[in-house]
Amino acid sequence: MNETAGYLPNIGEEEFTYKTLVFEGQKETIEVKVPLLTIEQMNKVVDRVKKASAERLKSFSVADIVKLIDQVIEQLLDRTNPYRQKAERMLPIITGYDEELIRLGLTSYLKSFRKQELQRFLVEDFSNPMVLDDFQPRVKRGFSKAVGPDLTVHIWSGNVPGLPLWSLISGLLVKSGNIGKVSSSEPLFAGWFAQLLTEIEPRLADCLAVVWWKGGDEERECSLFKQADVVVGYGGNASLQSLRKRIPISTRFLPFGHKISFGVISKASLDSRKALKTANQAAYDVVRYDQQGCYSPHVIYVQKGGNVSPREFAHYLAHELESFENRYPRRALSIEETTTLASWRQQAELATLTNANNAIVGEKSGAWTVFYEEKGGELLPSCLNRSIKVVAIEEFEDMIKTITSNRSYLQTVGVAAAPKELFHLADLLARAGVTRITGLGNMTSPESGWHHDGRFNLLDLVNMVDIEHTAEEYAESIAPYVD
Numbered sequence: 001m002n003e004t005a006g007y008l009p010n011i012g013e014e015e016f017t018y019k020t021l022v023f024e025g026q027k028e029t030i031e032v033k034v035p036l037l038t039i040e041q042m043n044k045v046v047d048r049v050k051k052a053s054a055e056r057l058k059s060f061s062v063a064d065i066v067k068l069i070d071q072v073i074e075q076l077l078d079r080t081n082p083y084r085q086k087a088e089r090m091l092p093i094i095t096g097y098d099e100e101l102i103r104l105g106l107t108s109y110l111k112s113f114r115k116q117e118l119q120r121f122l123v124e125d126f127s128n129p130m131v132l133d134d135f136q137p138r139v140k141r142g143f144s145k146a147v148g149p150d151l152t153v154h155i156w157s158g159n160v161p162g163l164p165l166w167s168l169i170s171g172l173l174v175k176s177g178n179i180g181k182v183s184s185s186e187p188l189f190a191g192w193f194a195q196l197l198t199e200i201e202p203r204l205a206d207c208l209a210v211v212w213w214k215g216g217d218e219e220r221e222c223s224l225f226k227q228a229d230v231v232v233g234y235g236g237n238a239s240l241q242s243l244r245k246r247i248p249i250s251t252r253f254l255p256f257g258h259k260i261s262f263g264v265i266s267k268a269s270l271d272s273r274k275a276l277k278t279a280n281q282a283a284y285d286v287v288r289y290d291q292q293g294c295y296s297p298h299v300i301y302v303q304k305g306g307n308v309s310p311r312e313f314a315h316y317l318a319h320e321l322e323s324f325e326n327r328y329p330r331r332a333l334s335i336e337e338t339t340t341l342a343s344w345r346q347q348a349e350l351a352t353l354t355n356a357n358n359a360i361v362g363e364k365s366g367a368w369t370v371f372y373e374e375k376g377g378e379l380l381p382s383c384l385n386r387s388i389k390v391v392a393i394e395e396f397e398d399m400i401k402t403i404t405s406n407r408s409y410l411q412t413v414g415v416a417a418a419p420k421e422l423f424h425l426a427d428l429l430a431r432a433g434v435t436r437i438t439g440l441g442n443m444t445s446p447e448s449g450w451h452h453d454g455r456f457n458l459l460d461l462v463n464m465v466d467i468e469h470t471a472e473e474y475a476e477s478i479a480p481y482v483d
Contacts, residue, residue: 001028003090005187006035007194009052009206011044019212021184025093026332032094034187034212039223045179045209046227050150052206053177058148062122062132065172068204070115072197077110083192091161094186096331097289102161105288108445109162113169117448122173124449125458132174132462141469146462148174149229149252155243156190157234158183159292164190167232168208170457178208179224187212215239222246230254230461254460256453259294259411260381262301263440264399264425265313266417270306275316278416281441283320285414286368288444290330291384295412295436295443298382299389301399310392311359314372318361321368321386330367330386337385344383345369379403396421400428407433411453414440 008016018033037045060068075081079088087106092099111117122129126146128136135143152171156164164180168190171178182190191210198205213220215235221243225231230252233243237257247253263285269278285297300317302310333341345362348371352358357374368386376391379402393399403410410433417425426437435454436446449457476482 001030001090001093002033003030003086003188004033005182005210006191006212007198007208007210008035008037009045009048009209011041011048014041014044016041021187023094025096028093030090030093032187034182034184036213037211039220042211042220042224043227045211046151046224048206049177049179049209052204053150053175056203057172057177057207058175060175062129062173062175065175066115066118066122068197068201069113069118069169069172071200072193073110073113075196075200076193077107083196087161087189087192090188091186094188095158095161097161098328098331101288101328106162109165112446112448113165118169118173121449121457124451125456135465135467138466142472143467145465146174146459147465148176148462150177151228152176152178152230152232152461153224153228154178154180155231155233155235156180156183158185158187160289161186162189163234165193166452166457167234168193170461171232172208174458174461176230176461179228180208180210182210182212184212184214216242218246225251232256252460254455256294258409259453260379260406260409261295261297261412261414261443262299262379262403263297263414263443264396264417264429265300265302265440266415266421266425267303267306268418268421269416269440270302270308270313272307275306275308275313276320278440279313279316279320281416281439282317282414283324284441285443286321286386286388287324287328287330290386291382291388293444295446296384297388297414297443299376299379299391301376301391301393303393303396305394310390311372311374314359314370314390315361317388317390318368318370321370321388322363325363325367325386333385337383340383341366341369341385341387344387348389376402379406396425396428400432403432410434412436412438412443412446414438414443416440 017036019036021032021034023030076084078084088103091102130136131144131146135145138144154167168178168180180190194208194210225247228251231247232254233240234256240255240257244253263282265278282300302313304310348360352360359372362369371389373389373391413429413434415437429437
C-alpha cells in the first residue's frame with residue numbers, strides 16, 4: 001500500500017524530492033512518501049503561506065473559521081468518508097496500535113474540535129472572541145485586538161495519532177499562516193486534515209503547509225525558524241533544547257516536552273461496589289496508546305483504609321489490564337522498548353525480593369505488568385507500554401512528599417475521590433506543580449481549551465494591540481465636527 005503524506009501550497013512548477021518511509025504491519029506494509037523540500041523551495045513556501053495568510057485567512061471572521069473546522073471534523077467523524085477510512089486502515093499499521101483502539105480514540109479525540117467545543121476553546125482564552133476580528137472595547141476604556149502571527153512553525157511528535165491537530169487548529173483560530181513538520185512515526189494525519197480543509201474552502205489552499213525533514217537538520221531549521229514569528233515544539237527535552245539554540249531570540253518559542261502524570265485513588269473509591277469500576281478506569285488510562293502520551297499515568301497512588309486494600313487493588317487492576325489486552329492487544333515493541341521493559345521488570349522483581357510487602361503481577365509475555373509497592377519513594381517514570389506501579393499511601397500528604405522533586409515535569413493527575421476530598425486534594429496537587437486534574441479514566445482525553453502544561457493555547461500565540469483612551473480623546477479633539 002502506498003500513500004503520499006504532507007500538504008504543499010502552490011509555489012509554481014517545482015520538482016519536489018520525496019523521502020519514502022516504510023511501515024510494516026503484521027499483514028501489510030505501507031510506503032509513505034513525505035515531501036523533503038530544499039531550502040529554496042521552503043523559502044517559497046514561507047513567502048506563499050505568509051502572503052495568503054495576510055490576504056485571505058485574516059479576512060475570515062473567527063466564526064467562519066470555527067464553522068470550517070467543524071465541517072472538516074464532521075467529515076473525519078464520518079466512517080464512510082475516504083479520509084476517515086484511510087485513517088482507520090493505515091494508522092494501525094503505522095503506529096502498531098490496535099484497530100479498534102484507534103477507531104474509538106479518533107472519534108473521542110475529533111469530537112473535541114466540533115463547533116461547540118471550539119467556541120468553548122475560544123472563550124477559555126478570550127472573554128470576547130471577536131477580539132480576533134477587530135478592536136473591541138476594554139473595561140478600563142480604550143480598545144484591544146488580538147493579532148495572530150504571520151507564520152507559526154510547528155514541530156510535531158508522533159507518539160499519539162492525530163496529535164498535530166491541537167496546535168494546527170490553534171494556529172488557524174488565531175488566523176496564522178502555518179507550516180508543520182510531521183514526525184516519521186506518524187506522518188499522515190496532519191496532511192489529511194489540511195487536504196480536507198482546503199477541499200472544503202479552496203481560498204485557504206495557500207495558507208498552510210505540512211512538510212517533513214529529518215530531525216536535527218540544522219541548516220533547514222535555522223533557515224525556517226528565522227522567518228517564523230512563533231515556533232511550537234513537541235518532543236523530548238533534549239531535542240527541544242537543541243531546537244531552542246536554533247531559534248532567534250526575537251522568535252517566540254513554545255516547547256512542550258517530557259512530562260510525568262499519575263493517578264490518585266481515595267479509600268472512598270475502594271468499597272466492594274466501586275473498586276472494580278475504579279480499577280477499570282485506571283486500566284483504561286494505562287492501555288490507551290500504551291502510555292505514550294504525556295498525560296498517561298506512570299504511577300497510581302492508592303490510599304489505605306478502604307474495604308479493598310491497595311495490594312488487593314493492584315490485583316484488580318491486573319485483572320482489568322488482562323481483559324483489555326484480550327480486547328485491545330498491545331502493539332509490537334521495538335528491540336529497545338523490549339530491553340527497557342525487561343530491565344524495569346527485573347528491578348521490580350528485585351524490589352519484591354528485598355521487601356516481602358511488595359508484589360509484581362504480570363502477564364507471561366510481558367504484555368502488561370503491575371508492580372505493587374507498599375511504600376514508594378520518588379515518583380519515577382515507568383517503562384511505558386502497559387507497565388504501571390501501584391503505591392500505597394496513608395494520607396494524600398504522603399504522596400505529595402514523593403512528587404515534589406519532579407515539580408517541573410508534573411502534568412496530569414487522574415483522581416478518584418469523594419466530593420469533600422476533591423478540592424483539598426486539588427489544592428495540594430496545584431501547590432506541588434500539577435497543571436491538570438481530571439477524573440480517573442479521562443487522563444488521555446483532555447477537554448477542549450485545557451491549559452496545556454498550565455499555559456494558554458491561543459493567548460500564547462497572539463500579540464495584544466491596545467488603543468488607549470487618550471488616543472480616542474485626541475482623535476475627538478481634532479474631529480471635523482468639533483466646534
